[in-house]
Amino acid sequence: MRFPRAIRFDESDTRIFERAASPGEWAIPGTFVFADADPETLTGKVRQAFAYGFLAIGSFGWSTFVEVDNISEAAYEATLEVLAGYLLAHFGAPDREAALSAARAEAEYAAGLCEHERRTLLAVERSFGEDGIVERFKVIHGTSDPDHPQAWTMTGDGDA
Secondary structure (H helix, E strand, C coil): CEEEEEECCCCHHHHHCCCECCCCCEEECCHHHHCCCCCCCCCHHHHHHHHHCEEECCCCCEECEEEEEECCHHHHHHHHHHHHHHHHHHCCCCCHHHHHHHHHHHHHHHHHCCCCCCCCEEEEEEEEECCEEEEEEEEEEECCCCCCCCCEEEEEEEEC
């Protein structure tokens, strides 16, 4: 199975987000964090996380980019458990079963974004629309040339 993994090219994430993800952490879009947000009050670093961040599972920091990578079944299950605990502690899930169900839905959505070659980069852009939050994902394909391991080409985007 493929899953998003936080990646950092430079230190900019540590300056633009309140909490930056650590490179290598598994990540999800994390849009649920902003489900009850008022667009008028989102400013500064919180606004940056809303507009451009993926939520890392572990630190619960934000990453501008994620890369598609392989995840083992054990790592996937551990990620679900950590996310369920976070939903219980910080988002009012009524019980462990509900939190695990919501975590599984978030993880399945994230995995669904990863139907690309390993090392493909993903970026997100969020905004508020008439019907709520609108997400657009950009797919940045890497090169297979070993002499240029960090060269990517942007080929399009999608709405979710």
